[in-house]
Amino acid sequence: xxxxxxxxxxxxxxxxxxxxxxxxxxxxxxxxxxxxxxxxxxxxxxxxxxxxxxxxxxxxxxxxxxxxxxxxxxxxxxxxxxxxxxxxxxxxxxxxxxxxxxxxxxxxxxxxxxxxxxxxxxxxxxxxxxxxxxxxxxxxxxxxxxxxxxxxxxxxxxxxxxxxxxxxxxxxxxxxxxxxxxxxxxxxxxxxxxxxxxxxxxxxxxxxxxxxxxxxxxxxxxxxxxxxxxxxxxxxxxxxxxxxxxxxxxxxxxxxxxxxxxxxxxxxxxxxxxxxxxxxxxxxxxxxxxxxxxxxxxxxxxxxxxxxxxxxxxxxxxxxxxxxxxxxxxxxxxxxxxxxxxxxxxxxxxxxxxxxxxxxxxxxxxxxxxxxxxxxxxxxxxxxxxxxxxxxxxxxxxxxxxxxxxxxxxxxxxxxxxxxxxxxxxxxxxxxxxxxxxxxxxxxxxxxxxxxxx
Numbered sequence: 001x002x003x004x005x006x007x008x009x010x011x012x013x014x015x016x017x018x019x020x021x022x023x024x025x026x027x028x029x030x031x032x033x034x035x036x037x038x039x040x041x042x043x044x045x046x047x048x049x050x051x052x053x054x055x056x057x058x059x060x061x062x063x064x065x066x067x068x069x070x071x072x073x074x075x076x077x078x079x080x081x082x083x084x085x086x087x088x089x090x091x092x093x094x095x096x097x098x099x100x101x102x103x104x105x106x107x108x109x110x111x112x113x114x115x116x117x118x119x120x121x122x123x124x125x126x127x128x129x130x131x132x133x134x135x136x137x138x139x140x141x142x143x144x145x146x147x148x149x150x151x152x153x154x155x156x157x158x159x160x161x162x163x164x165x166x167x168x169x170x171x172x173x174x175x176x177x178x179x180x181x182x183x184x185x186x187x188x189x190x191x192x193x194x195x196x197x198x199x200x201x202x203x204x205x206x207x208x209x210x211x212x213x214x215x216x217x218x219x220x221x222x223x224x225x226x227x228x229x230x231x232x233x234x235x236x237x238x239x240x241x242x243x244x245x246x247x248x249x250x251x252x253x254x255x256x257x258x259x260x261x262x263x264x265x266x267x268x269x270x271x272x273x274x275x276x277x278x279x280x281x282x283x284x285x286x287x288x289x290x291x292x293x294x295x296x297x298x299x300x301x302x303x304x305x306x307x308x309x310x311x312x313x314x315x316x317x318x319x320x321x322x323x324x325x326x327x328x329x330x331x332x333x334x335x336x337x338x339x340x341x342x343x344x345x346x347x348x349x350x351x352x353x354x355x356x357x358x359x360x361x362x363x364x365x366x367x368x369x370x371x372x373x374x375x376x377x378x379x380x381x382x383x384x385x386x387x388x389x390x391x392x393x394x395x396x397x398x399x400x401x402x403x404x405x406x407x408x409x410x411x412x413x414x415x416x417x418x419x420x421x422x423x424x425x426x427x428x429x430x431x432x433x434x435x436x437x438x439x440x441x442x443x444x445x446x447x448x449x450x451x452x453x454x
Contacts, residue, residue, distance in 0.1 A: 019133040033267035033368035045265025047448025070242040077153035084149040091142040097127035122309030132299040141289040148282035154275035158451035172253040173435035178226040188216040273449030280363040287353040294349040300334040374444035381437035388430040395423040
C-alpha cells in the first residue's frame with residue numbers, strides 16, 4: 001500500500017509541474033508611460049516627498065492629521081488588513097494536523113435487563129498532505145490578498161490626503177472670490193449712489209442708473225452664491241474628518257507656497273509607488289494562484305487520519321476499566337466523474353486571470369495619463385499667471401479712468417459697467433487659475449503615489 005501511494009504520487013508530480021509555478025512580478029513598463037513630451041530622469045520623484053513637506057500650511061496639516069485619525073474609510077481599510085491577515089494565518093495553519101476531542105457515552109438495556117454503560121474518550125487527528133499544491137496555492141493567494149489590503153489602505157490614505165488638501169484650497173479660493181465680490185459690491189453701491197446723484201442734478205438719465213442697479217443686484221446674488229458654496233465645502237470637509245459641520249481656521253490663498261521641483265522620475269517607479277497599481281498587480285497574482293488551484297483539482301488528495309483514546313467498549317465485550325485504543329487511516333481521493341466540472345472551473349480561472357492582467361495594464365496606463373494631465377495642467381496654469389496679472393492691472397486702470405470720466409460727464413454708464421464687470425471677471429479668473437495651479441500640484445503628487453506611510 002505504501003509503495004503504491006509513493007509511486008502514484010511520484011507519477012502525478014511528474015505530470016503536474018504547472019501547479020508549482022510561481023508568479024513573476026512585472027519588471028517593465030512602457031518608456032513613454034508619461035507621454036513622449038514629458039522628460040524623465042532616474043531620480044526620486046515628487047511623490048516620494050513627505051506630505052508635510054508638500055503641504056506646509058499649519059492649518060491644513062492639522063486637518064490632514066485629524067482626517068488620518070478619524071476618517072471612517074481609512075479605519076475600514078485598516079480592518080480589511082486585519083481580515084486578510086487572519087485569512088492568511090488560516091491558510092498557513094491548514095498545513096498542520098487538526099485535532100479534536102470527541103467523547104461519547106452510551107447507556108443501553110435489552111429486554112428489561114440491567115443497563116450497561118459504555119464510553120469512548122478519543123482524540124481524533126486529520127492531516128492533509130499537500131503533495132499537489134492545493135494548500136500551497138491557497139496560501140500564496142492569501143498572501144497576495146493580504147498585500148493587496150495593505151496597498152488598498154495606502155490608496156485610501158493617498159486619496160484622503162489629496163481630498164483634504166483640495167477641499168482646504170477650495171475654501172481658500174472661495175474666500176478670496178467672496179472678498180473680491182464684496183469689494184465689487186461696495187464699489188458698485190458707491191457708483192450707483194453717484195449716478196443717482198447725477199440723475200437728480202439732471203446730468204444723468206434714468207436708464208443708465210437702472211442698468212447700474214441691475215448689475216449691482218447681480219453682484220449681490222453672486223455674493224450669496226459664494227457663501228452657499230463655502231458652506232457646502234465646509235460640510236465636505238466635515239465628512240472627510242468624520243465630524244459634524246463647523247467652520248475651520250484657514251490661511252489665505254495668496255500666502256500659499258507649493259513645491260516647484262516637480263520631477264516625475266522614471267515610469268518604472270509606478271510599480272512600487274502607486275498603491276492602486278500595486279493593488280491591481282496583487283489581483284493578478286491572486287488570480288494566478290487561483291488558476292493553479294484549479295489545476296490541482298485534477299489530482300488526488302491524500303489525507304491521513306487517526307484516533308487514539310480510551311474506551312470500555314471493544315466489540316461486544318464490555319471492558320471495565322477502560323483500555324487504550326488507537327487506529328490510523330490513510331485516504332487517497334482521486335477525482336473520476338467530475339473532470340468536466342474541473343475543466344470548466346479551470347477555464348473560468350484562466351479567464352479571470354486574463355481579465356486581471358488587462359485590468360493591471362489599464363491601471364498602469366491610467367496612472368501614466370494622470371501624471372501627464374497633472375503636469376500639463378500645472379505648466380499651463382504657470383504660463384497663464386503672468387498674463388492674468390497684466391490683465392488685472394490693465395483693467396484696474398480702465399475702471400479708474402472710466403469712473404473719473406463719468407463723474408465729469410465725458411463718458412457714459414455702459415463704459416463704466418463694462419470695465420467694472422470685466423475687472424471682476426478677470427480677478428475671479430485669476431484666483432481660479434491660482435487654485436487650479438495648486439490643484440494640479442496635488443493631482444501630480446497623488447498620481448506619483450504621494451502620501452505613503454503607515
